[in-house]
Amino acid sequence: MSAKVEITHTFNAAREVVFKTFTQAEHLRNWWGPKGWDFTISTFEFEQGGIFHYSQKSPDGDIMWVKFIYDEISVPEKFVYTQFFSDKEGNVVRAPFHDTWPLKMQNTFTLLEHDGKTTVTMIETPVSATEEELQTFVESQDMVQEGFSGTFNHLEDYLLKKPN
Template identity: 60%
Template structure:
């Protein structure tokens, strides 16, 4: 059995629009991340091997940096990337909320369209985790799932405005 978090969400929008909202900085800044947090894009190079570097900050806390490295992009149906917590230069650091969160996760997003609605499936799994990282990932599944669900709810809302 693989260690993963799987989230599925159906949007009342065509696949091309959902894909754009997932991949273009001017859209992402309007819905990505926890509600009420500020979101800033530092680098956006959307291509295999390209890097997406951003920061997010709660109203009452410290800034967190995250880096994606894109592996595979099939427009408008699939995005595969690895994700790391980082510093503002993009150097990998431990997760600020838990030192035992996996250093690297593999994220696979697929989009399927049916009757004008788009179903997004996202699978997140740790890359080469230690035993401790596996435990942390397993115990954090529910929290992470709730986070993704909330974020996709914000995307739902945003899609009605564009």
């Protein structure tokens, strides 16, 4: 296993529509994150160097804060961000589910359209991780796959509602 996770999902929607659902707060708030969790956006600036800071509240009341910093944006085919778990103020904190999870991850999303359908490929890699953090990430790849697959399924359901 390598220290990266790659997930590909094809959506029955045009690339521009799929890109908007990832890059506009009014769409993200309707589908991002685990099913059944409350999702609240604190800051959303979709621009290079911009910030997406949000919280997710589980059904049992646990709250997790996450922050993205957008590294690269190429409309409508690609965006790259560095993400980390944070506190309410946006400071880097350890993942709430594992003491040796990498502090920062980089996610690269590419969107390719063919015959009116859009294939999204997401690659997640640890940033400046220790050997122990890399090992934790490698051992947790099924969890990452499952989490993003569930999120992509939420997006698929949202796209059926025909967002603009």
